[in-house]
Amino acid sequence: xxxxxxxxxxxxxxxxxxxxxxxxxxxxxxxxxxxxxxxxxxxxxxxxxxxxxxxxxxxxxxxxxxxxxxxxxxxxxxxxxxxxxxxxxxxxxxxxxxxxxxxxxxxxxxxxxxxxxxxxxxxxxxxx
Amino acid sequence: xxxxxxxxxxxxxxxxxxxxxxxxxxxxxxxxxxxxxxxxxxxxxxxxxxxxxxxxxxxxxxxxxxxxxxxxxxxxxxxxxxxxxxxxxxxxxxxxxxxxxxxxxxxxxxxxxxxxxxxxxxxxxxxxxxxxxxxxxxxxxxxxxxxxxxxxxxxxxxxxxxxxxxxxxxxxxxxxxxxxxxxxxxxxxxxxxxxxxxxxxxxxxxxxxxxxxxxxxxxxxxxxxxxxxxxxxxxxxxxxxxxxxxxxxxxxxxxxxxxxxxxxxxxxxxxxxxxxxxxxxxxxxxxxxxxxxxxxxxxxxxxxxxxxxxxxxxxxxxxxxxxxxxxxxxxxxxxxxxxxxxxxxxxxxxxxxxxxxxxxxxxxxxxxxxxxxxxxxxxxxxxxxxxxxxxxxxxxxxxxxxxxxxxxxxxxxxxxxxxxxxxxxxxxxxxxxxxxxxxxxxxxxxxxxxxxxxxxxxxxxxxxxxxxxxxxxxxxxxxxxxxxxxxxxxxxxxxxxxxxxxxxxxxxxxxxxxxxxxxxxxxxxxxxxxxxxxxxxxxxxxxxxxxxxxxxxxxxxxxxxxxxxxxxxxxxxxxxxxxxxxxxxxxxxxxxxxxxxxxxxxxxxxxx
Numbered sequence: 001x002x003x004x005x006x007x008x009x010x011x012x013x014x015x016x017x018x019x020x021x022x023x024x025x026x027x028x029x030x031x032x033x034x035x036x037x038x039x040x041x042x043x044x045x046x047x048x049x050x051x052x053x054x055x056x057x058x059x060x061x062x063x064x065x066x067x068x069x070x071x072x073x074x075x076x077x078x079x080x081x082x083x084x085x086x087x088x089x090x091x092x093x094x095x096x097x098x099x100x101x102x103x104x105x106x107x108x109x110x111x112x113x114x115x116x117x118x119x120x121x122x123x124x125x126x127x128x
Numbered sequence: 129x130x131x132x133x134x135x136x137x138x139x140x141x142x143x144x145x146x147x148x149x150x151x152x153x154x155x156x157x158x159x160x161x162x163x164x165x166x167x168x169x170x171x172x173x174x175x176x177x178x179x180x181x182x183x184x185x186x187x188x189x190x191x192x193x194x195x196x197x198x199x200x201x202x203x204x205x206x207x208x209x210x211x212x213x214x215x216x217x218x219x220x221x222x223x224x225x226x227x228x229x230x231x232x233x234x235x236x237x238x239x240x241x242x243x244x245x246x247x248x249x250x251x252x253x254x255x256x257x258x259x260x261x262x263x264x265x266x267x268x269x270x271x272x273x274x275x276x277x278x279x280x281x282x283x284x285x286x287x288x289x290x291x292x293x294x295x296x297x298x299x300x301x302x303x304x305x306x307x308x309x310x311x312x313x314x315x316x317x318x319x320x321x322x323x324x325x326x327x328x329x330x331x332x333x334x335x336x337x338x339x340x341x342x343x344x345x346x347x348x349x350x351x352x353x354x355x356x357x358x359x360x361x362x363x364x365x366x367x368x369x370x371x372x373x374x375x376x377x378x379x380x381x382x383x384x385x386x387x388x389x390x391x392x393x394x395x396x397x398x399x400x401x402x403x404x405x406x407x408x409x410x411x412x413x414x415x416x417x418x419x420x421x422x423x424x425x426x427x428x429x430x431x432x433x434x435x436x437x438x439x440x441x442x443x444x445x446x447x448x449x450x451x452x453x454x455x456x457x458x459x460x461x462x463x464x465x466x467x468x469x470x471x472x473x474x475x476x477x478x479x480x481x482x483x484x485x486x487x488x489x490x491x492x493x494x495x496x497x498x499x500x501x502x503x504x505x506x507x508x509x510x511x512x513x514x515x516x517x518x519x520x521x522x523x524x525x526x527x528x529x530x531x532x533x534x535x536x537x538x539x540x541x542x543x544x545x546x547x548x549x550x551x552x553x554x555x556x557x558x559x560x561x562x563x564x565x566x567x568x569x570x571x572x573x574x575x576x577x578x579x580x581x582x583x584x585x586x587x588x589x590x591x592x593x594x595x596x597x598x599x600x601x602x603x604x605x606x607x608x609x610x611x612x613x614x615x616x617x618x619x620x621x622x623x624x625x626x627x628x629x630x631x632x633x634x635x636x637x638x639x640x641x642x643x644x645x646x647x648x649x650x651x652x653x654x655x656x657x658x659x660x661x662x663x664x665x666x667x668x669x670x671x672x673x674x675x676x677x678x679x680x681x682x683x684x685x686x687x688x689x690x691x692x693x694x695x696x697x698x699x700x701x702x703x704x705x706x707x708x709x710x711x712x713x714x715x716x717x718x719x720x721x722x723x724x725x726x727x728x729x730x731x732x733x734x735x736x
Contacts, residue, residue, distance in 0.1 A: 013268055017271050020271075038272065078301055079301045079302075082269050082300075082301050083301075085268065085269050085302065086302035089265055090302070090303075090304060092258070092262045092265070093307060101309055101344050101347050102307050103308040103309070103338040103343050103344065103347075103374075103378075104305040104306070104307040105305045105306040105307065105335065105398075106375075106401060106423065106426075113403075116399065116402050119402075120399045122424070122428075123399065126431035126432070127392055127431050
């Protein structure tokens with residue numbers, strides 16, 4: 001698994017998300033089309049091309065050619081990359097959530113497998 | 129500004145104490161409440177407590193602002209009244225002091241208030257920043273999601289819960305729990321995994337209930353409350369309880385009117401999620417309260433078959449009790465503001481004298497008690513007089529005559545005797561006149577005026593309380609005697625001078641001077657050893673070695689004071705200019721007979 005030294009800047013991550021969540025290989029114009037549809041970022045073809053080139057340099061994607069168009073394929077899977085960020089994220093989710101404006105379905109912080117086991121037993125016991 | 133900050137700080141401290149009480153009661157009653165009432169009761173009881181305690185703070189803040197101008201004019205008036213017109217230098221000096229007391233010095237309360245404010249702001253700002261960062265982050269690690277099945281179930285639940293607004297749903301590969309976030313723009317984040325339809329129904333319903341109940345807004349309020357009370361550990365306990373009660377009450381709503389199988393299914397689902405997501409969070413180190421406590425409570429409630437009451441009546445009772453407590457807090461605070469706290473506040477700015485008139489406190493700022501090294505504490509006479517309705521009738525450098533219309537008091541500097549309506553009253557301390565004005569010790573204030581005096585050395589506050597009974601010292605004073613000068617038969621003193629040695633006869637009786645003898649000084653005045661003569665005339669003589677002062681009190685209560693080397697005699701405060709001086713020769717104090725006779729109103733016959 002690739003070691004991530006730094007987190008991706010927001011813009012580059014946006015491009016990566018498009019690549020991850022759409023059929024690949026994918027062309028520059030397809031990426032632009034999807035980003036336009038999302039309507040969050042207003043990027044030109046040139047901007048997107050620059051971002052793609054940076055991602056190639058960082059070895060997140062690779063470039064192939066089909067006819068006149070360049071096509072891009074991810075080299076890094078989404079789950080691999082985001083797990084790099086997950087530590088901080090989950091810490092925030094399960095931190096002091098009263099004041100973090102998060103309503104999680106459950107908060108399993110600091111629970112061991114045995115503790116969960118115990119809970120399950122207790123729950124079963126109580127149904128009787 | 130400093131005053132306002134301190135004011136707010138004190139309010140927060142008071143309400144924090146009251147809140148601590150309520151939180152403790154509610155936490156102690158956790159068990160019985162849980163058995164009897166629904167989780168929603170607990171969840172909203174916290175909200176009620178917080179809301180009620182956030183309100184009085186505001187109203188008192190307003191009241192304070194109205195208070196300020198009135199208070200300052202009062203101070204000015206005091207000074208204007210106490211200033212003596214003919215002494216312009218005193219007026220200037222005193223008005224300078226007035227300016228000084230309007231720009232109070234920072235003290236310990238101020239620093240605490242500042243610490244509190246900085247802490248509160250930091251707490252608030254840091255949490256808001258964290259949230260913004262989190263929101264950015266969650267966008268990074270999730271992506272918009274559209275799945276017709278999820279959409280359909282969401283729409284179904286929205287109809288069921290009567291929520292019309294469309295929520296944005298995102299999926300995140302790293303989230304370990306479905307979650308709702310966003311203060312202004314709500315966002316629902318689901319961990320990327322496969323859900324059954326039944327699971328989706330319950331999950332979405334749970335989050336939609338959070339949304340519908342404005343639980344995020346509740347969290348905002350909690351943050352504000354926590355920021356204000358960041359120094360109070362009980363408030364953190366409450367925040368933790370709010371968190372758990374929020375979830376249990378949400379579960380309660382999710383499962384409302386659902387068959388028991390659904391409850392079991394829901395509980396098992398939570399356990400399943402816990403198990404599968406457990407791997408994701410092996411990194412999490414200890415947190416203050418583990419999730420186990422919350423999960424246990426939730427599962428217990430889910431499995432419970434017992435019907436619980438909504439507790440509407442109990443909620444009304446709790447709210448009423450809290451309002452009452454908060455009002456008494458507010459009321460006592462207002463009283464506090466009006467009296468003691470105002471006093472404390474003002475005394476913190478400047479040392480003050482406070483008068484308890486029984487109906488409330490009067491404060492006079494600028495009337496600064498003096499506490500030189502240790503004892504005794506003295507307060508400035510003139511500023512004090514204004515508050516007890518006494519006026520200065522006449523004054524000179526050495527004597528001041530004051531009256532309230534009924535009683536007239538004569539005070540002479542460096543004299544240990546005061547005259548009340550012509551009757552001598554012994555003072556514990558010599559009446560003092562410094563550059564700043566006249567000062568009287570507390571004990572003497574007690575003696576001369578009917579006040580009980582207490583002194584708070586920490587704050588340098590003097591508190592004077594009105595007493596119904598006149599102090600003993602005043603009681604013991606003989607009723608004022610009329611002393612018309614003509615009615616007293618003048619005593620006859622004869623001085624027979626032979627050479628340079630005068631012999632003194634009182635009513636024809638020869639006065640023997642055992643050691644020091646009378647003599648005629650360079651001015652031609654007969655100098656008499658005062659103690660011997662005074663005793664013969666039944667006068668009291670006191671000698672103050674520190675001030676070199678002599679005080680003579682005649683049987684009629686005439687007080688005569690002078691100093692060694694001084695060419696002035698003060699008779700009940702009236703100056704008599706002498707052409708010679710009082711002096712000490714050997715161990716005896718001498719006073720010129722001529723002026724003594726004027727003061728004591730006896731006749732002297734000179735014979736050779």
